[in-house]
Amino acid sequence: MSLDTVIAAQAGEKPGLKIPAHVAVIMDGNGRWATARGKLRTEGHVEGVKALRRLVDLAIRYGVKHLTVFSFSSENWRRPPDEVKFIFALLHRFVASDLATLIQNNVRVKIIGSRHELDDGLKRLIDDTQRKTAHNTGLELIVAFNYGGKSELLEATRRIAADVAAGRLQPEDITEQTVERALYTHGVPDPDLIIRTSGEQRTSNFLIWQGAYSELVFIEENWPDFSEETFVRALEEYSGRKRRFGGIDTRGP
Ligand code: FPP
Numbered sequence: 101m102s103l104d105t106v107i108a109a110q111a112g113e114k115p116g117l118k119i120p121a122h123v124a125v126i127m128d129g130n131g132r133w134a135t136a137r138g139k140l141r142t143e144g145h146v147e148g149v150k151a152l153r154r155l156v157d158l159a160i161r162y163g164v165k166h167l168t169v170f171s172f173s174s175e176n177w178r179r180p181p182d183e184v185k186f187i188f189a190l191l192h193r194f195v196a197s198d199l200a201t202l203i204q205n206n207v208r209v210k211i212i213g214s215r216h217e218l219d220d221g222l223k224r225l226i227d228d229t230q231r232k233t234a235h236n237t238g239l240e241l242i243v244a245f246n247y248g249g250k251s252e253l254l255e256a257t258r259r260i261a262a263d264v265a266a267g268r269l270q271p272e273d274i275t276e277q278t279v280e281r282a283l284y285t286h287g288v289p290d291p292d293l294i295i296r297t298s299g300e301q302r303t304s305n306f307l308i309w310q311g312a313y314s315e316l317v318f319i320e321e322n323w324p325d326f327s328e329e330t331f332v333r334a335l336e337e338y339s340g341r342k343r344r345f346g347g348i349d350t351r352g353p
Contacts, residue, residue, distance in 0.1 A: 129298025129322030
């Protein structure tokens, strides 16, 4: 068992289940969920927020330490403007209305992604939420919003290049840690498990540096149908994987 996992039996949950320290989720399929029911796509997103609340509860209950959710990608700007506006309003509403519960549940909230396109009200809300939950010691909930892995690396590269140009850093002193410190996720361990719902099998520019050695689990259900049963199935699949990080398995045949 790797150091970053604990046997869930210790926490009174299902025996033998390995609990990843960091779970990341690509919450996909809200639109298809809605369309299949003759509903508007936006109704799928509303159900998606309910599924997100279920996931946060599950992460707390199963002892996950860091949970990252992909809630708006830098590519999602290609959607109709009304849908984009709706998702922005949902984030606003989720953060504002769930803050008290998150604080009560000892959750630390971090929102990662590009801030440039966000309005001042949303930026203030994000800063307030991060500040008000900064001292919580339970689950760290990382919401990737207006996030893209390539632009995260681009921003990090610019910051490092500026340090080199100013003479604060020599190119030969740039290490993996230098890059990690320049990412939005600095200080957060890499995800052990990335789950994607809706049957799509790709990572779509999500945590491309951090996910280099993550186990990937693809789930057929659309995001609004995500349940405890889905979560446990993903954890069971993860528990059966051998993580070698480029090395070899030394635990016998
Ligand atoms: C993917 O479904 C979902 C999104 C792009 C938006 C994600 C939003 C939520 C899950 C709600 C929680 C959000 C916040 C802001 C807290 P899709 O629309 O890509 O579905 P499709 O692939 O079936 O069209």
